[in-house]
Amino acid sequence: MDSKELQPIKQRYGIVGNCEGLNHALDIALQVAKTDLSVLITGESGVGKEIIPRLIHDNSRRRMRKYFAINCGSIPEGTIDSELFGHEKGAFTGAIGEHEGYFGAASGGTLFLDEVGELPLSTQARLLRVLETGEYIRVGSSEVRKTDVRIVAATNLNIQNAIRDGKFREDLYFRLSTIPIKMPPLRERGEDIILLFKKFAMEIASKYQMPERITLTPEAAEVMKRYKWPGNIRQLKNVTEQLSILMRDTRVVTPEILSDYEIWPTIEEQGGLVRVGAHSSDAHTYQSEREMLFQMINALHREVSELKQQLAAGRADGVMSAEHSSTGGMTHLSPAVTVLPANTEARVVSVVPSDHNHQSQPDATPYAEEYVEESLSIEDQEKKLIIKALEKNRGRRKKAAEELHISERTLYRKIKEYGLDDF
Numbered sequence: 001m002d003s004k005e006l007q008p009i010k011q012r013y014g015i016v017g018n019c020e021g022l023n024h025a026l027d028i029a030l031q032v033a034k035t036d037l038s039v040l041i042t043g044e045s046g047v048g049k050e051i052i053p054r055l056i057h058d059n060s061r062r063r064m065r066k067y068f069a070i071n072c073g074s075i076p077e078g079t080i081d082s083e084l085f086g087h088e089k090g091a092f093t094g095a096i097g098e099h100e101g102y103f104g105a106a107s108g109g110t111l112f113l114d115e116v117g118e119l120p121l122s123t124q125a126r127l128l129r130v131l132e133t134g135e136y137i138r139v140g141s142s143e144v145r146k147t148d149v150r151i152v153a154a155t156n157l158n159i160q161n162a163i164r165d166g167k168f169r170e171d172l173y174f175r176l177s178t179i180p181i182k183m184p185p186l187r188e189r190g191e192d193i194i195l196l197f198k199k200f201a202m203e204i205a206s207k208y209q210m211p212e213r214i215t216l217t218p219e220a221a222e223v224m225k226r227y228k229w230p231g232n233i234r235q236l237k238n239v240t241e242q243l244s245i246l247m248r249d250t251r252v253v254t255p256e257i258l259s260d261y262e263i264w265p266t267i268e269e270q271g272g273l274v275r276v277g278a279h280s281s282d283a284h285t286y287q288s289e290r291e292m293l294f295q296m297i298n299a300l301h302r303e304v305s306e307l308k309q310q311l312a313a314g315r316a317d318g319v320m321s322a323e324h325s326s327t328g329g330m331t332h333l334s335p336a337v338t339v340l341p342a343n344t345e346a347r348v349v350s351v352v353p354s355d356h357n358h359q360s361q362p363d364a365t366p367y368a369e370e371y372v373e374e375s376l377s378i379e380d381q382e383k384k385l386i387i388k389a390l391e392k393n394r395g396r397r398k399k400a401a402e403e404l405h406i407s408e409r410t411l412y413r414k415i416k417e418y419g420l421d422d423f
């Protein structure tokens, strides 16, 4: 599949970038979607691994069935087997009723096991059995059950090291990685770094109704492209948001501003800068920028439609449902999992860990987020950020400044400006 054919997919999922590594990963995902093979997505933290499983599900024959995204790292070790494989009534203290478990509930659909490297070894053995035979046993039962689940797993661990250290079963690794997909680190994505920066700068400007988005001088763009980005796209997004909120005298980012905001922290890191390879031509960049704008217009359009629906629903029952407005119709089954209705648009799904409860009803509302009217003023946002950092660091300004990626000098100035001397 050439890069042109991938454009509609990128638009649908809000994926920005044109580098070979990203296109290759998307291409494999689309090809493997048509099969039932297990997929293992690897890559450093923050590279965008969570985009792939939804894309696979939506393009598979299972697209009309359930899709479960489970964060294995956030389920307590003591309950993970019963969460995944279910339990019988009385299987353990507190097991008042029976519980189906995700392998049963997802039959016919897709199970995304995120942070699969965090699974305890005993659970890994159970998982291997399902992958090999499609069979599993509920906790406290001896009855063998069948399931038809497609597994997509992801990890940011170096699995070879985990295998060497006896933390991950080698046989499970081979079974899971029938098709491996590697998401490239941001430092290897060349011009995509700048495209992603533009996307995030536009998003934050529109979110907070800023008159102008931030832009990069050619020199600052060069610094961005050479930086190592240990936190990858997640870090780039944070940096862009921080600069968008904190820069007020100018909206043009220079290398000096970058160093003033201490976004490039240590000398060692600067020494370890990685030079990126060939850059795209101007025409190519223009094309991508236009595509990106198009994606953003689409996203805005979707948001407006959702908002209209929510308003209409609010009018109909006289109150805006906090759960509906915050989840857009998603069903929360347990603290570590979010189920999306079949065939919905892809979106970033947040996992809300909370106390585990086997009796929790699928549609119960403990995961509903509170609806809070948020101020859109940049000053308010900046002030809030500063208060948060000062509170977290119990008034220690040096630490707070470090966390905000601004110099202590800038923090002192802002504390004065906002009258926060009491902190």
Ligand SMILES: Nc1ncnc2c1ncn2[C@@H]1O[C@H](COP(=O)(O)OP(=O)(O)OP(=O)(O)O)[C@@H](O)[C@H]1O
Residues within 6 Å of the ligand: 014, 015, 016, 017, 043, 044, 045, 046, 047, 048, 049, 050, 051, 155, 156, 196, 233, 234, 237, 348
């Ligand atoms: N190509 C992309 N275009 C636009 N946004 C992206 C892209 N890749 C990743 N992102 C965004 O970057 C952020 C991090 O991505 P994601 O959560 O998928 O990382 P991850 O690989 O799962 O990291 P971790 O291993 O730490 O869980 C998300 O907000 C995601 O939407």
Ligand SMILES: [Mg+2]
Residues within 6 Å of the ligand: 049, 050, 114
């Ligand atoms: Mg992740």
